[in-house]
Amino acid sequence: MIRYKVYQSKNKASSSYGLWYARAVYDETVGLEKLAEHMANHNTPYSQGCIFGVLRDMVNCIKELVLDGKAVKLDNLAIFSASISTSGAASAKEFSITNCLRNVHLNARATGKLRTATLTSEATKKEVAEYTVNKTGKSDGGDTME
Numbered sequence: 129m130i131r132y133k134v135y136q137s138k139n140k141a142s143s144s145y146g147l148w149y150a151r152a153v154y155d156e157t158v159g160l161e162k163l164a165e166h167m168a169n170h171n172t173p174y175s176q177g178c179i180f181g182v183l184r185d186m187v188n189c190i191k192e193l194v195l196d197g198k199a200v201k202l203d204n205l206a207i208f209s210a211s212i213s214t215s216g217a218a219s220a221k222e223f224s225i226t227n228c229l230r231n232v233h234l235n236a237r238a239t240g241k242l243r244t245a246t247l248t249s250e251a252t253k254k255e256v257a258e259y260t261v262n263k264t265g266k267s268d269g270g271d272t273m274e
Contacts, residue, residue, distance in 0.1 A: 131155070131256045153256060160184055194234065204240035211235050 132150040139145055158166070164180035172179070190200050190208050199209040213230045217223035238244060 130251045130253045132253060133257055134255060150255075160187070201239060205242055206236040206238050209235045209237075 137144040168176040214228040
């Protein structure tokens with residue numbers, strides 16, 4: 129179930145000012161260990177520890193392959209690849225990746241069963257509470273988006 133909160137745009141500089149939108153929220157972040165436990169509870173002959181080890185190794189291998197310039201596709205999940213952001217140089221001759229590299233980013237493009245169209249058509253939705261922002265500028269406790 130996709131949980132969401134409704135909020136009103138307060139950005140006066142935007143054409144969306146005053147309009148109402150929904151923002152997805154989640155109540156928990158599940159790490160590899162909890163994912164392994166969840167998977168082990170699905171009638172598998174593999175233990176939580178075995179699954180956790182495979183997942184941990186998979187993460188390390190995906191990182192290694194992505195940093196080697198490969199795209200890694202996990203069917204029905206995502207294609208992982210790297211992209212870069214750089215600052216500009218006045219000419220190609222003046223461009224140096226050493227001086228112009230800002231960041232290396234990890235991209236994850238959904239595939240198969242996790243494609244946007246599939247998720248949109250299959251998701252059930254539920255409004256959880258009104259979206260508010262406290263005096264510090266952070267969302268209230270019910271919205272755990274990071």
